Amino acid sequence: MAVSLKHTDNHSHLGFLDGYVAGNISANESELKLHTDKIKWFLSQAVLTFSVIDIQDQTKQSLKTVIESFDSKSFNNLLTVDDFYSYSQDLLEVMSAIKNAIPSEKLPTEANFLIKRAVFHCLTMAKTLNDERITKIAVNIATLFK
Amino acid sequence: MYLFLNIFICFSIGCFYSFTELLAKFKNAEHILKINWGIVYIIFNGLLSVLAYFIIKSFNFNPTEYVSVDGKKVVVAGISSMVIIRSWLISVPVPNKSHPGNHKKKDTVVDANLAPLIQVLMSYVEKEFDIKKAKLDYQEISKIMKGVNFDKARFALPITFSNLLVTFTKQDGEEIAKSINDLAKKSIDDESKLINLGLILKDYVKFDLLKTVIEDFKTKNESSLPVDQLDELLKLFETTS
Numbered sequence: 126m127a128v129s130l131k132h133t134d135n136h137s138h139l140g141f142l143d144g145y146v147a148g149n150i151s152a153n154e155s156e157l158k159l160h161t162d163k164i165k166w167f168l169s170q171a172v173l174t175f176s177v178i179d180i181q182d183q184t185k186q187s188l189k190t191v192i193e194s195f196d197s198k199s200f201n202n203l204l205t206v207d208d209f210y211s212y213s214q215d216l217l218e219v220m221s222a223i224k225n226a227i228p229s230e231k232l233p234t235e236a237n238f239l240i241k242r243a244v245f246h247c248l249t250m251a252k253t254l255n256d257e258r259i260t261k262i263a264v265n266i267a268t269l270f271k
Numbered sequence: 272m273y274l275f276l277n278i279f280i281c282f283s284i285g286c287f288y289s290f291t292e293l294l295a296k297f298k299n300a301e302h303i304l305k306i307n308w309g310i311v312y313i314i315f316n317g318l319l320s321v322l323a324y325f326i327i328k329s330f331n332f333n334p335t336e337y338v339s340v341d342g343k344k345v346v347v348a349g350i351s352s353m354v355i356i357r358s359w360l361i362s363v364p365v366p367n368k369s370h371p372g373n374h375k376k377k378d379t380v381v382d383a384n385l386a387p388l389i390q391v392l393m394s395y396v397e398k399e400f401d402i403k404k405a406k407l408d409y410q411e412i413s414k415i416m417k418g419v420n421f422d423k424a425r426f427a428l429p430i431t432f433s434n435l436l437v438t439f440t441k442q443d444g445e446e447i448a449k450s451i452n453d454l455a456k457k458s459i460d461d462e463s464k465l466i467n468l469g470l471i472l473k474d475y476v477k478f479d480l481l482k483t484v485i486e487d488f489k490t491k492n493e494s495s496l497p498v499d500q501l502d503e504l505l506k507l508f509e510t511t512s
Contacts (some may be wrong), residue, residue: 141433144441148448245508252501255426260501267504 146206146256153253160250161203164216167243168192174236175227184226195219206256213262216247224269237270244270278321285320286313297400306403308395315392412469415482418489421464425451428468431484432476443475 150157172192175185195215203209223240232240244267251263290313293303303309429447433439450471454464473481 140441141439141444142430144444144446145429145433145448146444148445149452151445152449152452241508245505248501248505248508252505264500264504267508271504271507 149253149255150204150206150209156253157203157209157250160246160253161212163246164243164250165196167239167246168219169196171223171236171239171243174233174239177233178227178231178236180227180231188222188226191219191222206254206259209250209254210256210258210262213247213251213259217262217266220244220266220269240270277324281320281324282317285323286317288320289313289316293396297404303400306396306399308392308399312392312396408470408473409466411478411482412466412473415478415485416465416469419465419485421455421461421468424465424485424488425455425468427488428472428484431488432472432480435480435484436476439475447471447475 169192172189175188178185195218198212198215203212220240227236247266248263251260254260290303293309293312297303429444429451433444451468454467454471457464459467469481469485476484
């Protein structure tokens with residue numbers, strides 16, 4: 126169910142939604158942090174396996190840069206649903222880059238497993254947040270590696 | 272004849288006054304009238320009003336005044352039951368026995384009134400109301416929430432209610448989110464979670480609205496595609512090795 130902030134003069138309605146979403150994030154803070162930490166860890170481990178993949182070094186380097194840039198994002202900055210939406214968009218970029226750079230047949234089994242674990246945590250995070258935008262991104266990411 | 276009319280009016284005013292007191296406290300007229308102790312409380316206050324009428328009369332006794340309806344005295348008597356049972360009637364000095372003759376230690380003064388009596392009555396009313404209300408609430412909620420999907424309802428319902436009711440505040444949103452999240456994490460079966468979800472929402476909306484929205488929620492076959500896909504994908508990726 127999307128948390129749609131309608132353009133309405135009903136400030137109380139907007140206030141309730143803000144409070145509800147904020148309350149949801151606050152109540153699940155530790156769980157959300159766990160998921161983002163896991164995503165970070167699995168991706169960083171997956172990067173280590175890219176060295177054995179038969180692709181151009183330049184591609185490997187740019188993949189590494191993209192993932193390291195994503196890794197540098199701190200959970201402390203994820204306070205609102207919009208922050209998580211931005212985070213999800215960045216994650217989609219990373220996953221798309223991996224998918225485009227490495228054909229499925231060349232992806233090592235271990236890397237495949239690690240990426241799928243990261244996807245699982247992304248999906249669980251989206252389910253916890255219950256925001257339609259984030260859910261769509263999570264579904265897109267999962268579809269890449271289904 | 273007028274005497275009986277006066278008594279009846281006094282009694283009615285006293286009853287009405289105490290009924291509104293219970294209504295302000297419990298906010299449910301239907302339940303109040305189903306509680307035996309509630310009826311006792313109302314009648315007791317009605318009788319006190321009649322007593323007050325005769326007390327007022329005794330200080331200004333005039334036989335001819337029984338011939339007609341004395342409006343002001345009846346109204347004052349009707350509401351004075353509240354004054355009588357909550358105010359002090361007499362002050363009783365209790366001698367200071369531990370230090371007789373000690374002029375610095377004054378005797379204790381005890382105000383005697385009927386307030387303890389009304390408190391006892393009220394505690395019985397509260398207890399019976401609580402139990403009866405809990406039973407009726409549980410029966411209603413069980414019927415309403417049967418067949419609802421908890422995972423979808425926990426997000427959809429609060430937002431639907433916020434769209435319907437202008438009185439929902441930011442604080443309400445935070446409180447509801449916290450209560451529902453705490454409930455979702457409990458190790459209880461889905462049916463119990465549903466009943467508790469209904470009880471949480473009932474505190475913010477009346478039964479009628481809750482029932483209407485839930486029935487509509489149940490009959491809708493609209494599948495929020497991304498969310499359904501999400502659940503399927505979660506199952507797929509959870510078992511991936």
